[in-house]
Amino acid sequence: MRGGGLWQLGQSITRRLSQTDKKSITRRCFASEADLKKTVLYDFHVAHGGKMVPFAGWSMPIQYKDSIMDSTLNCRENGSLFDVSHMCGLSLKGKNSIAFLEKLVIGDIAGLAPGTGTLSVLTNEKGGAIDDTVITKVTDDHIYLVVNAGCRDKDLDHIEGHMKAFKAKGGDVGWHIHDERSLLALQGPLAAPVLQHLTKDDLSKMYFGEFHILDINGAECFLTRTGYTGEDGFEISVPSEHAVDLAKALLEKSEGKIRLTGLGARDSLRLEAGLCLYGNDMEQHVTPIEAGLTWAVGKRRRSEGGFLGADVILKQIADGPAIRRVGFFSSGPPPRGHSEIVDDQGSALGEVTSGGFSPCLKKNIAMGYLKSGSHKAGTKVKIVIRGKSYEGVVTKMPFVPTKYYKPT
Amino acid sequence: MALRMWASSTANALRISRSTNNSQLSLTRCFSSVLDGLKYATSHEWVKHEGDVATIGITDHAQDHLGELVFVELPEIGATITKGGPFGAVESVKATSDVNSPISGEVVEVNSSLSDSPGSINTSPYAEGWMIKLKPSSPTELNSLMNPAEYTKFCEDEDAAH
Numbered sequence: 001m002r003g004g005g006l007w008q009l010g011q012s013i014t015r016r017l018s019q020t021d022k023k024s025i026t027r028r029c030f031a032s033e034a035d036l037k038k039t040v041l042y043d044f045h046v047a048h049g050g051k052m053v054p055f056a057g058w059s060m061p062i063q064y065k066d067s068i069m070d071s072t073l074n075c076r077e078n079g080s081l082f083d084v085s086h087m088c089g090l091s092l093k094g095k096n097s098i099a100f101l102e103k104l105v106i107g108d109i110a111g112l113a114p115g116t117g118t119l120s121v122l123t124n125e126k127g128g129a130i131d132d133t134v135i136t137k138v139t140d141d142h143i144y145l146v147v148n149a150g151c152r153d154k155d156l157d158h159i160e161g162h163m164k165a166f167k168a169k170g171g172d173v174g175w176h177i178h179d180e181r182s183l184l185a186l187q188g189p190l191a192a193p194v195l196q197h198l199t200k201d202d203l204s205k206m207y208f209g210e211f212h213i214l215d216i217n218g219a220e221c222f223l224t225r226t227g228y229t230g231e232d233g234f235e236i237s238v239p240s241e242h243a244v245d246l247a248k249a250l251l252e253k254s255e256g257k258i259r260l261t262g263l264g265a266r267d268s269l270r271l272e273a274g275l276c277l278y279g280n281d282m283e284q285h286v287t288p289i290e291a292g293l294t295w296a297v298g299k300r301r302r303s304e305g306g307f308l309g310a311d312v313i314l315k316q317i318a319d320g321p322a323i324r325r326v327g328f329f330s331s332g333p334p335p336r337g338h339s340e341i342v343d344d345q346g347s348a349l350g351e352v353t354s355g356g357f358s359p360c361l362k363k364n365i366a367m368g369y370l371k372s373g374s375h376k377a378g379t380k381v382k383i384v385i386r387g388k389s390y391e392g393v394v395t396k397m398p399f400v401p402t403k404y405y406k407p408t
Numbered sequence: 409m410a411l412r413m414w415a416s417s418t419a420n421a422l423r424i425s426r427s428t429n430n431s432q433l434s435l436t437r438c439f440s441s442v443l444d445g446l447k448y449a450t451s452h453e454w455v456k457h458e459g460d461v462a463t464i465g466i467t468d469h470a471q472d473h474l475g476e477l478v479f480v481e482l483p484e485i486g487a488t489i490t491k492g493g494p495f496g497a498v499e500s501v502k503a504t505s506d507v508n509s510p511i512s513g514e515v516v517e518v519n520s521s522l523s524d525s526p527g528s529i530n531t532s533p534y535a536e537g538w539m540i541k542l543k544p545s546s547p548t549e550l551n552s553l554m555n556p557a558e559y560t561k562f563c564e565d566e567d568a569a570h
Contacts, residue, residue: 068501069476264502333479333499357478357501386481386497 039085040182040240041247048260055263056150058086063262071265072272072359075229076400079188080261080269081250086149087183088156089222089237094173095141100166104159105135106288106307108298112137115211117144117224120296122155127287127309127316131155132278134226134235136211144211144222146183146235148278181222182243186250187233187269190258192405195234197253198246208232208404217242217249228266230273230402271365272358274327274397280337281325281353281367289316290369292325323350324375327397328366330355330383332390335366340384341392349374349381358399365399366392441468443534447550448559449510451492454534457550461516465538466498466507469563471530475500480522480529482539487515491549495540498529511549513542 036059045052050061061083063071074080092101098109107120117136121129131151136144147155156177163173186195192203198217206212211224219242227233238246251258267277276282282291287309289297294317301307305314328335335355343349355366366383374381377396382389446454452470456463471477479499489495494506495515518540522528529537544550554562 067475072501268501333481333497333504334501336504357499359501 037086039083040243041083041085044244044247045083045260050260050262053263056086056148056152058149060086061260061262063264064260066259066261068262068264068268069359071259071261072268074257074259075188075261075265075269076231076360077189079186079190079194079231079233079254079258080229080265081247081258082185082187082261082266083182083247084185084235085182085240085243087146088149088152089144089146089178089181089183090156091138091176091178092143092145092173093141093176094171096166096171097141097143097173098137100163100171100173101135101143101145102301103166103307104162105133106293106297106301106313107135108300109135109137109143111298111300114139116209117211117226118209118296119293121282121288121291121293122147122158123288123307123309123313124284125308126285127289127312128284129278129282129286129288129291130158130284132276132282132293134224136224138211138213150279178237180240181237182240184236184238184243184247184250185227185229185233186236186258187227187229187231188258189232189403190254191231191233194250194254194258195236198249206405208406217246219246221246225405228273228275229269230275230398230400230404231269232403232405265359267354268356268359271354271356271367272360272398272400273402274367274399276325276367277354286369287313287316287321289313290321290323290325320372322372323369324372325353325367326370326375326377327395327399328352328355328364328368328381328383328392329395329399330364330366330390330392332364332383332388333385334364335368335383335385335390335392339366339368341368341370342382342384342389343374344380344382346382346389352383360400365395367397370394441534442556442560444556446534447510447553447555448562449508449553450562451508451510453507453510455510455550455553456534457544457547460543462511462513462542462544462550463538464495464509464511464540464542465533466529467559468533471533471537474498474503474505475530477526477529480526480539482518482520482522483515485515485518488545489513489515489540489542491546498526507539509542510553511542511544512546513544515540516543517541 045061049065051063052059053062105120120135122131124130131147133145133147138144196203201214206225208225219239222237224235334357335352339352341350350370352366352368358365377394379394381392383392446456448454452467454467477498481497483495489509491512495509496507498505519538
């Protein structure tokens with residue numbers, strides 16, 4: 001979920017480079033930078049030492065002055081503030097919004113209590129994932145969802161196409177894309193106490209997955225208790241003209257403990273939390289069942305179907321998928337996307353989709369897809385990196401325990 | 409370091425921020441540790457030639473761009489290495505980079521302590537963080553490498569180009 005294949009991009013450039021010369025790469029990178037979109041926090045990032053890189057058409061900070069290692073650890077110890085304004089927030093409004101959206105996603109949106117949300121998946125006719133998204137039922141006729149920056153155009157085209165057909169049949173639904181807003185993610189153990197300084201609402205009564213519209217630091221914000229790190233935390237949709245002030249206030253109230261954190265540490269954090277990065281760990285040809293998101297198919301949806309690709313997905317739930325997303329620990333160099341996974345005899349079992357060195361666990365972690373049968377925790381595999389095989393073992397995820405704020 | 413490193417998003421990012429923002433500070437920090445007596449390759453490795461052995465590692469500038477290293481891959485003793493070809497790899501939390509040899513020769517020793525402490529390359533790139541020792545097969549190749557002043561200028565120009 002979230003993002004747009006940063007590391008995949010890095011890896012594909014790496015592969016291409018071995019066959020080309022440096023000058024052409026320099027030109028290519030240089031040319032693209034002028035076309036990049038900037039969030040309203042761009043100057044703020046640069047002023048704080050942000051190292052800006054192209055990401056899904058945006059210029060975003062990959063890290064600040066702290067190393068990726070230190071940033072990752074500080075998020076879990078204190079907290080992180082991320083600018084995720086490149087992600088696309090949109091509202092569906094109208095009395096048939098839920099009926100419309102349920103044709104496109106696997107979740108039981110009708111069954112959500114107002115003011116709560118869930119991770120879900122937009123599917124295609126073959127049951128493959130178009131994108132993952134966090135969907136909130138604000139009220140019975142207002143849905144708020146956030147989709148990946150890298151998937152924005154295709155998601156909006158997909159939704160718009162289906163919306164036209166739905167409205168032509170008399171359905172009442174319309175949309176608003178929240179380009180007037182910016183999105184900040186505040187994550188880690190200090191997220192709630194620090195945010196509490198800036199709002200009168202009692203955050204101790206707001207649990208994981210819940211959504212409020214409230215005043216934060218003098219601006220009307222959409223607040224979701226969610227995130228992409230495995231920590232407790234929030235995503236704050238703030239009117240863009242108030243975004244810089246809010247970022248400053250959050251950092252100030254934490255007395256320097258919550259630090260600006262870039263996409264590099266964000267990727268380490270989500271990997272440690274066992275969360276998918278769309279474009280790496282989930283793609284058009286992968287179903288949510290294969291990706292381990294069977295839990296996100298609501299019970300009612302399993303019996304009723306009625307979403308794109310339901311025939312494929314419901315059959316996979318009944319029979320079990322042929323491949324499954326799993327986690328690995330491994331020795332040797334950190335596995336990266338596309339590292340091959342084989343058995344003792346060298347026969348192919350699958351492929352790594354994301355991997356790296358875990359700053360918290362101080363060892364290699366990875367996720368990838370394996371043939372069903374070899375997917376059980378404890379199964380020993382070999383991971384092939386630069387032609388050499390290294391020991392790996394299938395491991396349950398999350399790698400680092402999650403700390404979502406749930407009622408006890 | 410191989411081209412791969414400079415193409416990585418992180419490396420590009422570092423240069424962008426330096427040329428537009430606090431370049432003075434970063435350049436000072438960056439080039440303060442180019443050592444006299446060593447020769448440098450455009451791919452950011454250093455060579456120290458003593459007698460019939462040449463010691464090779466990556467520069468302080470290179471380790472600074474990469475960040476904390478978590479794994480180092482080294483060749484076998486006895487391996488034959490060609491100038492410009494990769495002899496190993498270094499991995500940071502996020503990026504993988506080949507390490508190219510500035511000269512040709514036969515590997516006579518490798519720094520096996522790096523397998524337990526790859527971070528030595530970050531803390532001591534020119535001493536404890538050395539990677540391999542070669543018996544050079546064409547010592548004249550050393551003449552094609554940069555001296556410290558030339559390498560400093562090279563890094564400056566490369567940063568300025570971004």
